[in-house]
Amino acid sequence: MKPKEHRTVPHIFSVHTGNTSDDFLAFRARAVETRNRLERDLASSSPIDELIISFAGVDAMTHSYADELIGKFYVTLAAGDAGVSTVGLADLNEETRDAITVCLERRKLAAVDADRGTLLGQIKAIDETYCCALQLGDFRASDIAEQMDISLTNANNRLKRLTDAGALHRNASSPEHGGKEFTYHVSKREVRTVGR
């Protein structure tokens, strides 16, 4: 049976403001301004199910900028304080993708490359889990464990990291036998034209 597709209309935040000084992004102080702008945007637009952070127009950025903007935002996301369910990064080129990947790897975080439908920054096992999730549609941790032949504990750990990275939607339900159960799904968005 074909997995159920969850299509959402994403909320798009553009890092580039149209000012040519945003063609090359440097300095933590500037990244703080952008992150503050993002947070104000999220606060004024909530509730947001899916956020796309677009880097269209940005040619390159320093690792410090990427860390201050993306690294810290994803820490907030993992803590559940970002006010958004899932996040993807879009319109990356080789340079900006590299800067973000380095930042995520240093913080041991992951993020979704919205154009390619892949994970940035994370270790291979989590990437494989995300690929499996893409194929399953709606699923539980036990489905991942069975598909990937891993323990339920391992599956839950991986799914938590993907949820913290804004890569998965997670819904809680109360089954008949009591307790709490989570179901997950990946937002299906059109994979954009690859590469800039």
Add this chain to the structure above:
Amino acid sequence: MLISLAGRQPLLRTEMRITDTGQEPVVIDARRLKFAGPLVLAATAALTHVYAASNAAVSLRLPDSDAVTSYLQRMNVLEYVSSETKIIGRTPLETRTDCSKRLLEVTPVSLATQVTMIEQLRIVTEANLGAPWGDRVLAAFAELVENAVTHGISDLGAFASAQVYSGRTTRVPRMEFAVVDTGIGVLEHLRQSRRPDHFRIATCADGLRGALRRGSTTTSAGEVRGHGLADLFARTGELGPAHVILRSGNGLARVTRRGTAGRTLRRTTECSVTGTWAWARVPFPQ
């Protein structure tokens, strides 16, 4: 005190020629200066501010060579020395052409000016290195500026300069960049981080080793910092050998890297500087 700037690139040498006479005034003697790169330019401006702030009478003796003096003038050194500095020597009539694609004149660096400065520097890197190397080198230089602006803050300011060399006189086409701050220096900055592993750092030279280590300024609150210098080499490694000199207090570090291979020499020098001086040289892609 007599600070002698003589020969070619005098501030790239291990020891600066400083004669402490124990008396005022402070004289920066550039009469025998033959060639001034970005570090000499930025540091000369910074030195005048450091000594003027201690109420010393500061003099700058201009080079005997009209060409070198013209270059100092053209690179805005004379504009950005402290207002108390007495300039001794003849300043030729200045005619200035647009060299915005080959150089960055001495520029004050601060939170307010850093973005504009990087935009100006991007004109240089784009014109000479193209894509993608222009932005990769620029990113590396920007990390040095970030260090100066965030760790080297002081009322006396920081200064940066850059120059492209075609290779006609320097053998290898390359770009040099320098940023000189007048802040507390690397050693004191690391001590203020309150990280237990920094308590053992006793000398400025050890402080520079700490600064060169990846993640060295990651704070106890988990802020990921301190990768700037390592990133400089990572980004420029494929171009060819990249060279960095860091000077802070009486510590000096010379780093040469190509890819993952390279060497670092650190030492304690007889001379001492206020703040941190950073100089980088990267070759052009072959």
